Amino acid sequence: DTGVSQDPRHKITKRGQNVTFRCDPISEHNRLYWYRQTLGQGPEFLTYFQNEAQLEKSRLLSDRFSAERPKGSFSTLEIQRTEQGDSAMYLCASSFPSGGSDYEQYFGPGTRLTVT
Amino acid sequence: AQSVTQLDSQVPVFEEAPVELRCNYSSSVSVYLFWYVQYPNQGLQLLLKYLSGSTLVKGINGFEAEFNKSQTSFHLRKPSVHISDTAEYFCAVSGRAAGNKLTFGGGTRVLVKP
Numbered sequence: 204d205t206g207v208s209q210d211p212r213h214k215i216t217k218r219g220q221n222v223t224f225r226c227d228p229i230s231e232h233n234r235l236y237w238y239r240q241t242l243g244q245g246p247e248f249l250t251y252f253q254n255e256a257q258l259e260k261s262r263l264l265s266d267r268f269s270a271e272r273p274k275g276s277f278s279t280l281e282i283q284r285t286e287q288g289d290s291a292m293y294l295c296a297s298s299f300p301s302g303g304s305d306y307e308q309y310f311g312p313g314t315r316l317t318v319t
Numbered sequence: 320a321q322s323v324t325q326l327d328s329q330v331p332v333f334e335e336a337p338v339e340l341r342c343n344y345s346s347s348v349s350v351y352l353f354w355y356v357q358y359p360n361q362g363l364q365l366l367l368k369y370l371s372g373s374t375l376v377k378g379i380n381g382f383e384a385e386f387n388k389s390q391t392s393f394h395l396r397k398p399s400v401h402i403s404d405t406a407e408y409f410c411a412v413s414g415r416a417a418g419n420k421l422t423f424g425g426g427t428r429v430l431v432k433p
Contacts (some may be wrong), residue, residue: 207362236420245323245409245423246363259420294362298419306351306370306419310362 205229207311209295215317216285223281224314228297235278236308237270239263240292252278285318292316321346321412325424332400333432340395340427342410350412352393353421354384357407366408369393380404405431 208227216222228235233254238246249268250260254275264270267285272278282289292315296308326341344350351370355363367378374386384395393410407426413419 238421243426245325245411245425246421248420248422251420296363306413307365307368308419308421310355310364312360312362315360 207295207297207309209293209311209314211314212312213315213317215319218287218318219284221281221283222285222316223279224293224316225277225279226295226297226311227277228295229299229309230276232297232299232309233275234298235272236296236298237278237280238294238296240294240313241290246294249280282316285316287318290316290318321348321350321414321422323410323412323422323424325408325410325427327427328425329428329430331430331432334402335399337396337398338400338404338429340408340410340429342393342395342424344391344393344410344412346391346412346414348414348416350414351419352384352386353411353413354378354382354393354395355409355411355423357409357426359406363409366395400429400431402431402433405429 210225236251237249240246252272267283270280292313294313295311298308322345324343332338353368354366367376369376369386377383382397407428409426410424411421
């Protein structure tokens with residue numbers, strides 16, 4: 204068990220560019236979550252998947268944001284036409300519902316995005 | 320919908336002194352409660368969780384928390400802190416329905432001084 208991994212760890216981009224982040228969950232986990240954390244704030248929920256199905260999206264997830272989990276394993280989060288307000292840490296977490304005990308989410312190290 | 324309020328944004332404390340971090344939540348449904356710790360430039364690590372049963376919950380690194388349903392609180396305590404406890408601490412809740420997305424408080428930054 205190598206934990207949740209995210210790539211890249213840091214991304215600097217210019218306003219208007221597109222960026223894509225990747226998350227690899229713990230291998231047997233079938234739920235995957237994305238959160239966004241701005242400086243000095245707690246993380247905010249963006250979206251989650253169960254296997255390949257995206258089951259919930261926050262209204263924070265504007266139409267410039269899209270997330271996929273094509274084979275129910277890794278996930279990607281794409282931001283199109285980035286804005287300075289997108290600068291944040293993007294956190295991925297995974298969990299494994301087992302007998303209803305799907306409460307514990309394991310977090311990756313995050314991808315820090317800076318939009319200049 | 321749920322919300323979480325962490326009453327202190329910063330808590331300075333001397334090494335080996337006790338610390339208490341306050342957390343209040345609001346929810347129309349039953350919830351699970353969590354405390355996470357975040358070290359600089361890292362993700363979140365679970366300290367402890369309350370699901371049901373005993374209202375006093377013990378976690379890693381000597382931390383404990385007490386669930387108080389009537390006051391809708393879940394305060395975190397440690398009797399004696401170390402320099403290595405310097406970090407940001409987040410209280411979080413999730414509903415018990417499918418999905419269990421977490422709602423976080425704004426965080427409390429603990430600075431342990433020698």
